[in-house]
Amino acid sequence: MRQRKGRRHTVSKSRYGYFFIAPFFIVFAIFSLYPILYTIFLSFQSWDGLGPVNSVGVKNYERLLKDEVFYQSLWNTFRMWMMNFIPQILTALVLSAVFTFHRIRGMRFFRAAFYLPNLITAASVGLLFNLLFDGDKSAMNHILTKIGLLEEPFAFFNSMVFASGLVSYIQWWMWFGYTTVIVMAGITTVDSGIYDAAMVDGATRTQTYVKITLPMIRPTLIYLSITSIIGGMQLFDVPATLTNSLGDPRKSILTTAMYLYNQGFRNHNYGYASTVSAGLFVIIAILSALCMSALQKKEREGQ
Amino acid sequence: MTKMSRRFFKGMIYAFLIFLLMLSVVPFYLVMINASHSSFDIVTKLNLWLGDALAENYRTMQTHVNIWRGFANSLLISASYTLLTGYFGAFVAYGFAKFDFRGKKMLYGIVLASMMIPSQVSIIGFYQLNLKLHLLNTYWPFILPGIASASTVFFMRGIITQSIPDSMIEAARVEGCGELRIFNRLVYPCVLPGIVTMCIFNFVASWNSYIGPLIIVSDSRKYTMPVMISMIKGLYLTNYGAMYLAIAISVVPIIIVFCILSKYIVNGMTAGADK
Known part of the structure; x- marks a missing residue:
């Protein structure tokens, strides 16, 4: 009797549920949904930011499909993401194995210090690495000539390979600590009794880690890969602040997000910039889907 | 594994960890150090310890841009x-x-x-x-x-x-x-x-x-x-000391907060990932 009364009570209060969730949906509709829809709308228009908005049909999309700079920016972004993500996940897997299987003195300290670069403003990081490498008299040229690795100062930012590698390095440097923390969180959810059983069966630590731990933390690895590709394909802050924000040397670190920013806010082609956005969105969706299906397929094969 | 090789293995692990620690921390150290050196010092030699140009760098920095205003804006x-x-x-x-x-x-x-x-x-x-x-x-x-x-x-x-x-x-x-x-x-x-x-x-x-x-x-x-920091290169031109000081000012509050709260930060991330 009492229970029934209680249930009726909850139901009568249920309309308050909408009251509590309403703020989220109102603000989400205004500040997230509307900008997305308007960007899609603008991708079919031409607009310079001041004059009237003119419909141009699919012209922007035709231009996008032939735009070599767009393709180059996509390749740059993807390449710099791959070059940072693979080392990043490997570092995280090794570190979390070390922290899980060995008693490391100061483990918490190490983990916190590795995580530190992730908290620093990316704009500051970009300027910092610019100062460390830019010019004959930069700190890195001093260090490298002093220890004899370089005979004479090297013009780091004239080298396309170096600039692109440095962006990947900075991204790795900012994210490997974070990834380690997340992988370790995944590992703590694995029942430790499983390790004892494997050890009894004579498995080594490495075998245990590769054969048992890794498959069990697959959801964590999927989560990390997807969020990393969504974030990585939108890369903007570091390459934009590392050199002159045009992606120099010779557009080697021009990412798609930088390209769409430059199209919109430098050249005032808001219509075409929206088309670039839409193109990037489709690419991100495809890559996320590919990434998810690849990792899930492996899971099925493993079983 | 013998005791000897186990010890060697453990030594390798610590060497690896300390190497990563250096990579993580050294750039911040260089920022702090260079913030206290004159531009001349910075371009002519490698500085590994505090210099005496902090006050001068601060004055140079403030004549170009009021970094504390950016700080207050971001804080708000x-x-x-x-x-x-x-x-x-x-x-x-x-x-x-x-x-x-x-x-x-x-x-x-x-x-x-x-x-x-x-x-x-x-x-x-x-x-x-x-x-x-x-x-x-x-x-x-x-x-x-x-x-x-x-x-x-x-x-x-x-x-x-x-x-x-x-x-x-x-x-x-x-x-x-x-x-x-x-x-x-x-x-x-x-x-x-x-x-x-x-x-x-x-x-x-x-x-x-x-x-x-x-x-x-x-x-x-x-x-x-962050916007102020990204504009700084154009404003100060070759005043490296002032630029390093500006970076230091943008970075130090986060480092201090992190040192106080690091326990909560790492634990919080772990708790979030569990669910």
Whole structure:
């Protein structure tokens, strides 16, 4: 009797549920949904930011499909993401194995210090690495000539390979600590009794880690890969602040997000910039889907 | 493994960890050190210990741009944003955790999906929206979205489901408490520790955000810290000491906060990933 009364009570209060969730949906509709829809709308228009908005049909999309700079920016972004993500996940897997299987003195300290670069403003990081490498008299040229690795100062930012590698390095440097923390969180959810059983069966630590731990933390690895590709394909802050924000040397670190920013806010082609956005969105969706299906397929094969 | 080789192995591990530690920390160390050297010192030699040009660098820096104004602007935005994420994150999460209503599953699905939306892809529309609402050169576009922080809702929903028993809410209703009052007086204080953890991340994310303020704010007195930092190279030209000092000022508060709160930060991330 009492229970029934209680249930009726909850139901009568249920309309308050909408009251509590309403703020989220109102603000989400205004500040997230509307900008997305308007960007899609603008991708079919031409607009310079001041004059009237003119419909141009699919012209922007035709231009996008032939735009070599767009393709180059996509390749740059993807390449710099791959070059940072693979080392990043490997570092995280090794570190979390070390922290899980060995008693490391100061483990918490190490983990916190590795995580530190992730908290620093990316704009500051970009300027910092610019100062460390830019010019004959930069700190890195001093260090490298002093220890004899370089005979004479090297013009780091004239080298396309170096600039692109440095962006990947900075991204790795900012994210490997974070990834380690997340992988370790995944590992703590694995029942430790499983390790004892494997050890009894004579498995080594490495075998245990590769054969048992890794498959069990697959959801964590999927989560990390997807969020990393969504974030990585939108890369903007570091390459934009590392050199002159045009992606120099010779557009080697021009990412798609930088390209769409430059199209919109430098050249005032808001219509075409929206088309670039839409193109990037489709690419991100495809890559996320590919990434998810690849990792899930492996899971099925493993079983 | 023999005792000898085990010891060697352990030594290798520590060497590896210390190598990564150096990589993580040395750039910050160089910033702090160079901030106290004159530009001449910085370009002529490698400095590994504090210099004596800190005051001079500070004067040079302040003649070009008022870094503390950027600091105050960023603080105002981040603090307001963080407070909104904390309160409304729990508010919305409470609605999802403790009420049954039609379409709840789908609506919660939207919340989860919104975490996957690549936000920088819609900056043109975001700029447009704020142009139409006459919000350019204001801070509202960065503060108000705090009300719709999907990750906070996700995290707080787990905590509220676990730590607030239905009977507690029922009891308060029987006593004649209004729904809003139940949330404000009962639920919110109970889950405050979880909110604080989430707020640390939200604060850092807001403090570091760059592209939003870059497109919305064009009035240089309203620049946030990251935007100011990114403009600095053009302003100081070759005043390296002043530039390093500006970076140091943008970085040090985060490092101090991190040293105090690092336990909560790493634990908080772990707790979030468990769910």
